[in-house]
Amino acid sequence: MNAAGQAAPEAAQRAEPEAVLAALEAALAGRTLPADIRELLQQTRDALHDALAEGETARLRYHALFDAVPDPVSILSETGIVLDLNRAGVRAYGRPRNEIVGQPIEVLNPDLPPDHLKPVWESLNRGETYVIEVTNMRGDGSRFPVEVHSAGFMHGGRRCIIAVARDLSGRWQAESRYRLLVESIDKGVLLLDRNFRLLSANPAAHRILGSNLESDINAPSSLRQWTILDEHGRVLPESEWPAQRALRSGQIVPSTTIGLHHLPSDRMVWISATTVPVFSSGRAEADHVFVLFSDITDLKRDNTLFDRAQSLAHIGGWEWDRGRQRLYLTDEALRIVGLEPGRHTMDDLLARLRGGDRHRVEAALERVFLTRDGFDLELQGVRGDGHAFWIRMIGEVEPGNHASPRIAGTVQDITERKQAEETLRIQARTDPLTGILNRDAILGELDARLREPSESEVAVLYIDLDRFKTVNDVLGHGAGDDLLVRTGQRIAHAIGTEGLLARFGGDEFLVLCDGREREQAPRLAEAILHALSVPFLFGEDEFTISASIGIAYAPEHGSRPQQLIQNADTAMYDCKRRARNGWQVFTPDLAQKQQDRLQIETQLRRALDNSEFRLVYQPQVNLRDGQIVATEALIRWQSHQLGELRPDLFIGHAETTGDIVRIGDWVLREACRQAREWQEQGLGVVRVAINVSYRQFVGEDLAVKVGETLQEFDLPGSALELEFTERVLIEDAPATLRIFAELRRMGVVLTIDDFGEGYSALNYLRRLPIHGLKLSQLFVEGVPENRSDVAVCEAVSAIARSLGLGLVAEGVEREAQRRFLLELGVPVGQGFLFAPGLPPDELARRMAQRR
DSSP: OOHHHHHHHHHHHHHHHHHHHHHHHHHHHHSOOOHHHHHHHHHHHHHHHHHHHHHHHHHHHHHHHHHHOSSOEEEEOTTSBEEEEOHHHHHHHTSOGGGTTTSBGGGTOTTOOTTTHHHHHHHHHTTOOEEEEEEEEOTTSOEEEEEEEEEEEEETTEEEEEEEEEEOTTTTGGGHHHHHHHHHSSSEEEEEETTOOEEEEOHHHHHHHOTHHHHHTTOTTGGGGEEEEOTTSOBOOGGGOHHHHHHHHOSOEEEEEEEEEETTTTEEEEEEEEEEEEOOTTOSSOOEEEEEEEEOHHHHHHHHHHHHHHHHHTEEEEEEETTTTEEEEOHHHHHHHTOOSSOBOHHHHHTTBOHHHHHHHHHHHHHHHHHOOOEEEEEEEEOTTSOEEEEEEEEEEOTTOTTOOEEEEEEEEOHHHHHHHHHHHHHHHBOTTTSSBOHHHHHHHHHHHHHSGGGOOEEEEEEEETTHHHHHHHHOHHHHHHHHHHHHHHHHHHHTTSEEEEEEETTEEEEEEESSSTTHHHHHHHHHHHHHTSOEEETTEEEOOOEEEEEEETTTTOSSHHHHHHHHHHHHHHHHHHTSSEEEEOOHHHHHHHHHHHHHHHHHHHHTTTTOEEEEEEEEEETTTOOEEEEEEEEEEEETTTEEEOHHHHHHHHHHHTTHHHHHHHHHHHHHHHHHHHHHTTOOOOOEEEEOOHHHHHHSOHHHHHHHHHHHTTOOGGGEEEEEOGGGGGOOOHHHHHHHHHHHHTTOEEEEEEETSSOOOHHHHTTSOOOEEEEOHHHHTTTTTOHHHHHHHHHHHHHHHHHTOEEEEOOOOSHHHHHHHHHHTOOEEOSTTTOOOBOHHHHHHHHHHTO
C-alpha cells in the first residue's frame, strides 16, 4: 500500500459523517417540522458535530504523537509492507516518505533473509515483543545499527506490526570500527555463551547458516539443533566441539574443518572455523566464545569429488619443491607407489622405481628446470609389500612461473593396463582353446616370410578334420573341444621343429614349413595322418578321426597369404570330396573346379527367383505286385547359365550356403500343390515324400510351415511324407521331440532317410515318434552278392521290425535285388527297376492305368 492508498481510507472515513451533517442542516433549514422532530434532529446534528470534532482531534493527536517519537517508527502489514512511517524515520533513512511507504521492509534492510518475518510472528503470537539488532540503510546507501522492538496490533481488522528502530550509533560509536568490520566481512561471526546459547550473529553468518539461525537466537541450547561432524563425516561428541575445547582450555582453537547438519531443515554446511575464548573483566575462565568461520561447502564437495575421482581413475597428484627438497603426494599417489603418509623427498619415490626408470626420472627433472618443458613417462617399480606396479608420471613447472623451484604433476596407476596389454598381446597370437598360434598370428608369420626374399619359398598345409562333427554331435561340445586340444598336440608332435602350427578356425589347422624341399610338406602330411590314425578315447567310447590336407607352395601357387591359403584350401576340399584321410597338392585344374563351385553357388542363389527348379516324381511300389503306393518328389535344376545340373552336385552347395531353406520351402509347397492337382484329377490322395534338410528343421518352426501349407491346399496330413537324415536322431532336444509330435498329430508320415549311412543312434531312434526307415541305396546296390551289404540290410530290417516301423528300399535296379528284399521282408521299394523320376503327367498316367 502506498501513501495515497493510506490517505484514501482516512478521507473516506471523514467524508461520510460530514455528508450526513450537511443533510441534517438542510432538513432543519428548508422545512417546517414538528417541534419534537426538529428537536431530535438538532440533537443528532449537535452530537454528530461534536463527534467529528473529537475524531479530528484524535487524528491530529495520533499524528502528533506518531511524529513526536524520536526513533524511527514503522507500521508494517502482516507480509512486511510499510504502511506508515513517522517523521523521525523519514529523517533517519534520508528518503521521502513516499519512497518508503508501500514498499517491502527490505527497502530499509536489504540483508534480511527471505523468511525473516517467521521468528517475528512466532514471538508476537506468543504475546511477546520481538527484539533484534540489525543494520538499516539510508537513502545514500550508508548503514547504521538499530535495535528493533516489534509488537503486534489489529488495525482495520488486519494484523499489523509496529516496529520501533532505536539508533545504536551512539552506543556503538566506540565499537563502530569493530562492528563495521564484523558486519562487512564475508566470514561468519557467532557469539556463544558457556551453554552454547547463540547470542549474536553477523550477516555473513546468517547467509552461510541460513535463516534458521535467527530462530535459534534467544533459544536455549540452540546448538542442540545442529549435529557437528569432523572433516571425515564422523559425529563429534560434545567434548570435542571446538567451542567446548576453547572454553575448557582458554586457548584459541585454530582453523578446523567441521560439518554442521541442521536437523529441522536437514541442511548440511561445511565450515572452516577458528574458535576464540572471551573472558569478562576479572574472570579466570572464559564465559563466551567467538566463532569465526568461512563457508567451504563447495570446496569440501569439490575436494571429496576430486579425491573420489582420483581413486576411481587411479590418479594421484604430486609436487616437488626442489629448494626445500620436499615431495608432496596426495593420498591416492601415496597408495599407488606404496608410501606411508608423512614427510617425503623425491628420493623416497625414486627408491620405489627400478634402476633404469629411476635415472629416467632424474634426467627428466633436470631437463624440466633447464628447458621449462614437461615430461610424460611410463615407469615400473616395486612397492614395499613386494608387488610390482606400473605408473604414468607427468610433470611440469607451474604455468606462468618460469622461476619457480617447484614441479607438479600426476601419477597414474597403469598396472592393470600394462598387465592387460601383455595378456592381450599373448592372447592376440594364441588360440585360447589349444594354446597354439591363432589365425591372426599365422597370417602375420606367413606374410613376414613372403616379404623376406630368403624365406619366400614356403609350403602351406591346410588341415581339415574328417567326421569331427560326429564327436561334437554325439558326445557334445566339451568332448569336441577336448578332441581339438588333443589333435593339436598330436599334430605338433608329428611336425616337431620342421613346421609352425596354428589353429586356423573351427576344426581347421594350418602348418607352415620350408617350401624349397618339395618332399618336406608331403612327408609332414603323412606324419600328421599317421598321428591321427590312433583312435581317440572318450571314456568307453572310441573314435577314429582322420584329416584331409591340402598343400600349396609359394610363390608358385601364390605370393600373398590369402591367395596361398585359399589354394591350399581348394586342394584340401578336393581331397575331402574324393576320398578323405589323405593329402592333395594344389593344381590349376583344382582352381578351375573351385571357380566352377563358386559359379554354381552364385547361380544357385538366383535359381528360385528365375523359376529354374522343377520336381519329378519317382514312384514307390509294392515289391510283390508292382502297385504304386506313394511317390517321392525329386528336385531338378535347369540353369539358364549352366544347363542341367545333377542334384548331388548342387544340393551340397545349397546346404553350405543356406539356400536349401528357401528351396525346401518351395519343394514343400510345390509337392502339396501337385498332390492337390492329382486329387482333382480323380486319382485320390497320393502320398508324396519330400526330403527335409536339417537346416529347415532347426532354422524355423517346421510344424507351423507344414500345417499352413496343408491347409492352403486342403490336404490331409497323410498326403505328405517327410524324410529326415539321421542327424535329427542325435539332437536330444525337447524341441526335436515337440516338432515330431506335432507333425505326427497332423497325420504326416515321418521317415528317416538313408538309414545306416551315418552314425545310427539307436537309443534316440526308439524315442522319436516316426513311422518308418528308408534303406540306403548304398547298401541295396550290393545285394545279394556283397555279404557286408547283405548284413547291413538284414540288420536294418530287423531294427524296423522290432520297433514296428515301416521300411522302404531305395535304388532297386535289378530283379535279383527285388527278390532279395522281398525274402528279407521289405515291402516297398523304389528305383530304376520300376521307374526313374517322372514328370507329373506321366506319373498320373501310370497311376490311372494301374487303378
